[in-house]
Amino acid sequence: MFPADHPFHIANFRAYWLSRFAGTVALSAMSIIIGWQVYSIARDVHHLSIKEATFLLGMIGVAQFVPLFLLTPIVGLVADTFDRRWIVRCTTALLVATTVMLGTLTWLHALSLPMLFLAAVMIGLARAFAGPAYSALAPNLVPREVLPTAIAVSSIAWQVGVIIGPSLGGFLYAIHPDAAYGTSTALFLIALGMIFLIGKVPQPQAQADHRPLHRIVEGFRYVRRNRLVLASITLDLFAVLLAGATALLPVFARDILHVGSQGLGLLAAGMGIGATSTALFFSFRPMKTNVGLKMLIAVVVFGLGILTFGTAHLILPSHAFYLALAGLIVAGCADMVSVYVRSSLIQLHTPDEMRGRVSAVSQLTISASNELGEAESGLLGSLLGPVGAVVFGGIGCIVITILWSRLFPELRLAKSFDPPEILEASPEHGVITP
Structure with a gap:
């Protein structure tokens, strides 16, 4: 089906692609779920106006962006120093824990705006560390001459995930919140499992200086x-x-x-x-x-x-x-x-x-x-x-x-x-x- 030099012929890249796809679908679904819950709690529990509740939705985006902004200098150094596979594994595990926390609080009817904002910060932290590690890992999985193709195929995982995720999250949440959180958790676990399937890959030699x-x-x-x-x-x-x-x-x-x-x-x-x-x-x-x-x-x-x-x-x-x-x-x-x-x-x-x-x-x-x-x-x-x-x-x-x-x-x-x-x-x- 694919040409002989296509990156899907490489087992490590297939695992990488599946991990990114499953993780993107889950993360996109979570963004819809969290946004819906923030707006609903603001309107129904705190009786905020539409403008005030909408402002809180914008602040959720800011809560995710601030950790990424502050940590950008550090996360790049981490990705160039430590095993990139383990960085992605740890950040995906953090996303699993965040999803389980929100799902449990929703099930117990104990969810609050502070916990939703805490979850947004945790997602921002995970994205901050995972992004550079994911990007820097891809070139280590395929030969140099097929890297542009690998980037295009990897983009498909992200783009399709972004399309499917919000619709899936909204549909499942309409059925029952447990279905939405359960599915998101399962997808993050699949993403985590796929990263564990990636074998040893080249890692840049650690710098000798201590600066x-x-x-x-x-x-x-x-x-x-x-x-x-x-x-x-x-x-x-x-x-x-x-x-x-x-x-x-x-x-x-x-x-x-x-x-x-x-x-x-x-x-x-x-x-x-x-x-x-x-x-x-x-x-x-x-x-x-x-x-x-x-x-x-x-x-x-x-x-x-x-x-x-x-x-x-x-x-x-x-x-x-x-x-x-x-x-x-x-x-x-x-x-x-x-x-x-x-x-x-x-x-x-x-x-x-x-x-x-x-x-x-x-x-x-x-x-x-x-x-x-x-x-x-x-x-x-x-x-x-x-x-x-x-x-x-x-x-x-x-x-x-x-x-x-x-x-x-x-x-x-x-x-x-x-x-x-x-x-x-x-x-x-x-x-x-x-």
């Missing part, structure tokens, strides 16, 4: 001085920060497109559908040429897709929903191209002994663009209106891409994923030099 602060700074310094990596990370940061429209989907579904909760579900899945389709394509037909230029074009298309979504009701009023959904699907396809190129460039242009620290920096920017992008969309929406906010973001995304193509010609001129020369680490500067 952990110096090694932490090395990761940030490397990103700053490697202009190709810096351009890839920051372009994605600003594009999604400006053009992220997911926080405004309920507003569009209810008050602009008038499609209700059912339409909201389809809109929420739109970008995931596009991204999954593109990742599946790359898993069979990996990109090989003009990768930097294609990334820049993809980010422009992403901005155009968001613009289409935001103005669909003006362009084609009679079929606005379908045009808006199409815009989101196109944006998802383009976003996956950007993710594919960025991830491949970062992994292949970063020495193995620094992948954890660089992945931590990348994870911080991704989380910042997602969580803070939603906050930015909400704030801008209150000032310009939802349509104005989306239009501003789409145009801003395109302008940023054009600007980045001028500021970072290295990105525009990148022909393939492989570094142009054999590179050596410079220990005194923590950078890569020819």
